[in-house]
Amino acid sequence: MLLQLLVALPALIFARWVWKTFIAYHPLDNIQGPASPGFFRGHLGLVFSSWPGRKWQVDIVDTYGRVVLLKGFFGARQLYVADPRALQFMTVKEPEIFEEQAQFISNNKATLGEGILATLGDQHRKQRKILNPVFNVKHLRELVPAFTDIASALSKGIAREVHNGADEVDLVVWLSRTALELIGVGGLGYSFNALDGDTPHEYVVSIKKLGFAAFALQVWRYFLPYVENIGTPALRRALLKVTPSVHIQNIVEAVDVMWKTTLEVYSQYGAPRPESTEKDTSQFKNNIMMVLKQANQAANPAERMTENEMKGQINSLITAANVTTSRSLCRIVNELSLHPEYQARLRAEIMAAREHADGDLDFEKLEALPLMDAIIRETLRRYPPLPLMPRTCQKETVVPLMHPLTGRDGKTITELTVPAGTDIYLGILPTNIDYETWGPDAREWKPERWLNQLPKTVGDAHIPGVYSHQMTFLSGNRACIGFKFALIEIKVVLSMLLAHFRFSPGKDEIEFVHAGIYQPTVNKVLVPTMPVKVEVLRVPGEDAEKVRNTV
Numbered sequence: 001m002l003l004q005l006l007v008a009l010p011a012l013i014f015a016r017w018v019w020k021t022f023i024a025y026h027p028l029d030n031i032q033g034p035a036s037p038g039f040f041r042g043h044l045g046l047v048f049s050s051w052p053g054r055k056w057q058v059d060i061v062d063t064y065g066r067v068v069l070l071k072g073f074f075g076a077r078q079l080y081v082a083d084p085r086a087l088q089f090m091t092v093k094e095p096e097i098f099e100e101q102a103q104f105i106s107n108n109k110a111t112l113g114e115g116i117l118a119t120l121g122d123q124h125r126k127q128r129k130i131l132n133p134v135f136n137v138k139h140l141r142e143l144v145p146a147f148t149d150i151a152s153a154l155s156k157g158i159a160r161e162v163h164n165g166a167d168e169v170d171l172v173v174w175l176s177r178t179a180l181e182l183i184g185v186g187g188l189g190y191s192f193n194a195l196d197g198d199t200p201h202e203y204v205v206s207i208k209k210l211g212f213a214a215f216a217l218q219v220w221r222y223f224l225p226y227v228e229n230i231g232t233p234a235l236r237r238a239l240l241k242v243t244p245s246v247h248i249q250n251i252v253e254a255v256d257v258m259w260k261t262t263l264e265v266y267s268q269y270g271a272p273r274p275e276s277t278e279k280d281t282s283q284f285k286n287n288i289m290m291v292l293k294q295a296n297q298a299a300n301p302a303e304r305m306t307e308n309e310m311k312g313q314i315n316s317l318i319t320a321a322n323v324t325t326s327r328s329l330c331r332i333v334n335e336l337s338l339h340p341e342y343q344a345r346l347r348a349e350i351m352a353a354r355e356h357a358d359g360d361l362d363f364e365k366l367e368a369l370p371l372m373d374a375i376i377r378e379t380l381r382r383y384p385p386l387p388l389m390p391r392t393c394q395k396e397t398v399v400p401l402m403h404p405l406t407g408r409d410g411k412t413i414t415e416l417t418v419p420a421g422t423d424i425y426l427g428i429l430p431t432n433i434d435y436e437t438w439g440p441d442a443r444e445w446k447p448e449r450w451l452n453q454l455p456k457t458v459g460d461a462h463i464p465g466v467y468s469h470q471m472t473f474l475s476g477n478r479a480c481i482g483f484k485f486a487l488i489e490i491k492v493v494l495s496m497l498l499a500h501f502r503f504s505p506g507k508d509e510i511e512f513v514h515a516g517i518y519q520p521t522v523n524k525v526l527v528p529t530m531p532v533k534v535e536v537l538r539v540p541g542e543d544a545e546k547v548r549n550t551v
């Protein structure tokens, strides 16, 4: 009898799954979408592909509508969503129903610790409440002098490379090092010495390894929540060590190095602050972790973060800030090299402000550069570094739509019933370049649009994003907490680069491809690289040097 039960039970579970997946009525089956390319992983390979990557995500929305039915593992229904009202509902109104995916949280917890990227619900709310004020304008303004020193070191490094005869300079290397130093010093009060010498800090190598391995294992990461609690941590670690996968070994190595650095960084916050730090402008006083530590101490004891959570913020902040900022800078410089007229205009704007300021620009002066602002807004709109964000629906919910869809049965759909367990992709890119919102030039890179009045349709679209009618930094309670930090970093670096150099395309065309985040590449090789021609107009650090044809 027991044996019969043991055989019957899995058979029943399997039969129920077959029934629910393939036979029974499903509320999403009327949504249009492309045919699934395979049973095991459905469209997952395409959603996360480098080629056709971005184009595919835009094509499906153009073809099927702003909500598209896709397939995940073993035929599971998934939705790609680029409808502003649905995005608003999912991220702002009901973010706890449309929660981060379990795999995202498990992976972040395993690799980065218990920081804001790895927590949900009340724990996330508590962390966010303490972190939020740390990113206010008052603190950001104080970071500008330290950012300026870093941007100056960057310029000197590039000038040295050109002086030593480089025909083209790989900007991805320089901008990655810069972004790490910016979040290191500005965020953590810790210098990675990322711009000194030719050998990158081991942390830099580790983040790169982790990013690529995580993207390579993207599809397999979905299984982590099912195995993350098997056995003890020591057993899990021993099993990982003997797993014959180069990606897993890279992750293990990278995580070890990152934690070693985290402990080193954190130890400097354990000690009481020396009196002299009042005068110390960058390393210990003006950084996010120091403000965070003070904010945590000031919080109600029940709301305070534990030591482990505080440590978790270190890796979370570096991971969230580093590649996003450096790849945004790469994209902006690339666009400026392809549009020399904009480059010249922006340089003229910067040089006029520098002349007026008698040197480097402070927070207010950087904020008062209209073309700089327009170029950044337009690049982030047209080329968001992250094209989508995944979520999972926690309970069956009716989601309103702004743009009705035509169902497979030809009838109009004005709202969706999304069953619990449905995976969702929040479509950042298609929403940012929607023709109905932005007009017929929506897919052009056109900074001028921000200098003129935006079309009424932009306001009418009610894009819920926290920044500039776009979804680039997302919306709601998990929107990018560091977007103002990112914008000021970008402004400092651009103002320094354009004051000293002219950029033009190198011999290889740069192609930005999806690898979790858009990466600049050449010749279809999936290694971030961005070789461009650099002409030194003014030697960094030598202010008396004559400006050679600055515009």
Ligand code: HEM
Pocket (backbone or CB within 6 Å): 100, 116, 117, 128, 183, 187, 316, 317, 320, 321, 322, 324, 325, 328, 384, 385, 386, 389, 472, 473, 474, 477, 478, 479, 480, 481, 482, 483, 485, 486
């Ligand atoms: C151009 C650069 C950046 C872009 C495009 C960007 C974009 C994003 C996006 C789309 C999210 C949502 C992720 C999700 O829903 O899972 C996010 C979250 C986050 N970002 Fe950024 N980000 C940038 C720079 C930064 C910087 C410089 C920092 C820190 C200094 C930062 C810190 C964070 C953190 C901590 C989160 C998690 C927020 C939470 O879960 O509550 N980001 N970012």
